[in-house]
Amino acid sequence: MEYSLIFTSLLKIFGIIFLVILPMVSYSVYAERRVSAFIQDRVGPNRVGPAGLFQPIADVLKLLLKEDFTPSGVNKFYYWLAPCLAMMPAIITIAVVPFGSTLFGVPMVIADINVGILYVFAIASLGVYGIVLAGWASNSKYPFLGGVRSSSQMISYELSLGLAVIPIFLLVGQLRLTAVVQYQIEHGWFIAPFIGDWTNPAKWLLAIPMLVSFLVFMIAIFAETNRLPFDLPEAEQELAGGYHTEYSSMKFALFFLGEYAAMITGAAVIVTLFLGGWHFPGIPDGSRGWIFGLINIAVFFAKVTALLFFFIWVRWTLPRFRYDQLMRLGWLFFFEIALVNIFLAAIIIAYFPT
Amino acid sequence: MALYVPRPILNWRERMYLPAIVSGLLITLTHFKNMLLGRTKVTMEYPEEKPDSMLPDYYRGAPALVRDADGRVRCVACQLCEFICPPRAIKIAPGEIPRTDRFGKVEKYPEEFDIDMIRCIFCGMCEEVCPEQAIFLRKDYAITGFTREEMVHDKDKLLEIGGVMHGVVLKWNEKK
Numbered sequence: 001m002e003y004s005l006i007f008t009s010l011l012k013i014f015g016i017i018f019l020v021i022l023p024m025v026s027y028s029v030y031a032e033r034r035v036s037a038f039i040q041d042r043v044g045p046n047r048v049g050p051a052g053l054f055q056p057i058a059d060v061l062k063l064l065l066k067e068d069f070t071p072s073g074v075n076k077f078y079y080w081l082a083p084c085l086a087m088m089p090a091i092i093t094i095a096v097v098p099f100g101s102t103l104f105g106v107p108m109v110i111a112d113i114n115v116g117i118l119y120v121f122a123i124a125s126l127g128v129y130g131i132v133l134a135g136w137a138s139n140s141k142y143p144f145l146g147g148v149r150s151s152s153q154m155i156s157y158e159l160s161l162g163l164a165v166i167p168i169f170l171l172v173g174q175l176r177l178t179a180v181v182q183y184q185i186e187h188g189w190f191i192a193p194f195i196g197d198w199t200n201p202a203k204w205l206l207a208i209p210m211l212v213s214f215l216v217f218m219i220a221i222f223a224e225t226n227r228l229p230f231d232l233p234e235a236e237q238e239l240a241g242g243y244h245t246e247y248s249s250m251k252f253a254l255f256f257l258g259e260y261a262a263m264i265t266g267a268a269v270i271v272t273l274f275l276g277g278w279h280f281p282g283i284p285d286g287s288r289g290w291i292f293g294l295i296n297i298a299v300f301f302a303k304v305t306a307l308l309f310f311f312i313w314v315r316w317t318l319p320r321f322r323y324d325q326l327m328r329l330g331w332l333f334f335f336e337i338a339l340v341n342i343f344l345a346a347i348i349i350a351y352f353p354t
Numbered sequence: 355m356a357l358y359v360p361r362p363i364l365n366w367r368e369r370m371y372l373p374a375i376v377s378g379l380l381i382t383l384t385h386f387k388n389m390l391l392g393r394t395k396v397t398m399e400y401p402e403e404k405p406d407s408m409l410p411d412y413y414r415g416a417p418a419l420v421r422d423a424d425g426r427v428r429c430v431a432c433q434l435c436e437f438i439c440p441p442r443a444i445k446i447a448p449g450e451i452p453r454t455d456r457f458g459k460v461e462k463y464p465e466e467f468d469i470d471m472i473r474c475i476f477c478g479m480c481e482e483v484c485p486e487q488a489i490f491l492r493k494d495y496a497i498t499g500f501t502r503e504e505m506v507h508d509k510d511k512l513l514e515i516g517g518v519m520h521g522v523v524l525k526w527n528e529k530k
Binding site: 039041046314316317318 | 383396397399
């Protein structure tokens with residue numbers, strides 16, 4: 001029993017990290033370049049392989065073979081630690097996200113722990129340490145400014161990030177992420193009240209605070225993953241690359257890929273919390289046969305991919321916020337909106353006990 | 355004196371910014387869609403498509419020597435182009451044509467005519483200065499090589515690029 005648990009867990013970890021997440025990370029870099037090119041009426045990388053599909057492999061080879069340069073003035077220990085800290089939390093967070101129903105009776109989540117969302121927040125906010133340490137250890141003013149910006153950006157956005165999801169857990173009653181998905185299967189997706197029993201008026205009323213928390217959470221995830229319009233820590237035009245200015249070779253690549261891994265994790269969390277996880281109306285779960293288990297996993301990653309496209313799309317549409325605008329937005333608007341939203345959701349839940 | 359730029363006064367709908375963000379997203383999505391469906395055509399993918407047919411008549415490509423209708427190299431080795439050439443890319447070794455030759459009265463011809471294409475700046479002054487209309491800038495633009503020696507166009511190469519030009523200057527005809 002114990003051995004089979006360890007074996008399936010290891011299999012899931014290796015499968016999800018090496019077969020899904022890491023290829024997705026490198027191909028989201030490719031997608032970013034292609035989509036940005038298309039949005040700007042360019043062509044983008046199309047030379048390596050069919051339609052440029054081998055470009056990520058070529059990029060990785062290039063980055064691995066480059067000189068790994070360590071400037072003399074840096075604090076060596078933290079300078080080496082920072083890239084790992086940027087990449088790791090993003091990958092660890094995926095452990096609690098249910099990416100499928102069951103496959104051959106094995107639940108498709110690496111660690112189904114009962115503090116699910118707290119774990120996600122605790123680990124995901126560690127990612128900022130990578131950036132702050134990189135900025136500080138580089139002993140250079142541009143990375144330092146990037147690190148400072150990142151830390152203050154984080155404290156202004158983590159609040160609304162945490163507050164935005166409270167309505168969901170008021171409704172679900174558990175912090176376990178599989179429970180959130182199960183609730184959405186039974187009662188319809190949180191931001192799509194027309195799925196499931198759509199005649200229930202409480203659902204339509206609840207969809208209002210859910211939509212608000214979806215927007216706030218999504219924007220906070222944008223800030224959390226340092227994506228435009230909130231990519232102040234790496235602002236190329238102002239900070240010459242921000243916190244990773246002094247990095248080269250694979251250490252730089254780790255920052256770069258860490259950003260995309262964080263994006264994928266963020267998208268996976270959004271999908272789990274608001275978009276019904278691996279559920280799609282009309283498709284049964286894995287207990288009806290392994291083919292449905294595979295389809296559930298495919299549905300989950302299709303949703304994640306659609307959100308990733310949205311992330312990229314927003315990046316190439318909106319300009320960067322000025323620093324004071326970002327702080328004002330975080331502290332004066334989203335914090336208050338999230339707070340009021342909690343009360344609104346609580347009142348609706350109190351009047352329509354499910 | 356400070357200059358005050360008046361800020362636009364926004365109504366509540368504009369102050370929400372969300373409609374503007376949505377319309378911006380729709381603009382970029384339109385560009386993405388048009389590109390995906392192949393409706394936008396901006397980039398020329400160079401080695402597959404070439405701009406040759408679009409080059410204007412005044413295009414200045416690689417300089418080349420030409421022969422006239424009789425097959426004689428038009429150049430008379432006057433060395434004006436060598437003298438005018440701003441980057442000094444042209445090197446000419448003049449030779450003498452014997453009296454008995456059909457074109458004996460031309461007197462000189464280039465034994466060697468080298469243009470260093472690493473130095474050439476495609477300014478076209480050699481073409482302008484040539485009294486014989488013997489050197490022309492053609493439409494060849496992709497001049498490449500692996501070594502410096504390969505990049506020096508000698509007389510044969512220049513004539514190969516140039517070809518035959520049926521020009522208006524016929525002053526060396528034997529009848530005149």
